[in-house]
Amino acid sequence: GEEHYNCISALHKSMRGSDENASLYWLARMLEGGEDPLYVARRLVRFASEDIGLADPLALTQAVAAYQGCHFIGMPECEVILAQCVVYFARAPKSIEVYRAYGNVKECLRTHTGPLPPVPLHLRNAPTRLMKNLGYGKGYKYNPMYKEPVEQDYLPEELKGTDFFKERKT
Secondary structure, three states, X not given: OHHHHHHHHHHHHHHHXXXXXXXXXXXXXXXXXXXXXXXXXXXXXXXXXXHHHHHOOHHHHHHHHHHHHHHHHOOOOOHHHHXXXXXXXXXXXXXXXXXXXXXXXXXXXXXOOXXXXXXXXXXXXXXXXXHHHOOOOOOOOOHHHOOOOOOOXXXXXXXXXXXXXXXXXX
16 A cells, blocks of 8 residues: 555655665565565665666666566565665665756756757768768767767757756756
8 A cells, every 4th residue: 555655755755865774674575574575675776776877787687686686586485686776775865866857858858849850960970872971970979989089969959058967957
């Protein structure tokens, strides 16, 4: 019932708050109460990107490994795998930078009026002669061929200069 959602919320908030003891408590309460360990593992995968993000890019690897470990061996053996992941997450630095930036991109798309801007010609693939003649791929600079990063626009003209990592004004 509702306690299922209350416990997963408490687990998330305990990890987010870097409280490893409370994180372990809520994990154990869920598992000992019969919660599906794969449900918990799936939530940890989401947490890795949503709450830890780029502050510790290995968190996602930890979460996926925990999910796979739980899938392979099941309960009760997988409980320690989940416990390790939960403690890792509680101790990890946190960042919601990517989560917010992606939300800003979605908001930009939702609030755009009219047709979405086309992909700039230089970014389009040109597998046919016709596409090449139409200018697809023309002027594209293949970065690995240069010693330094190249100046090149990657967003449509209408979005030039947009920084989704900065707070958006609503």
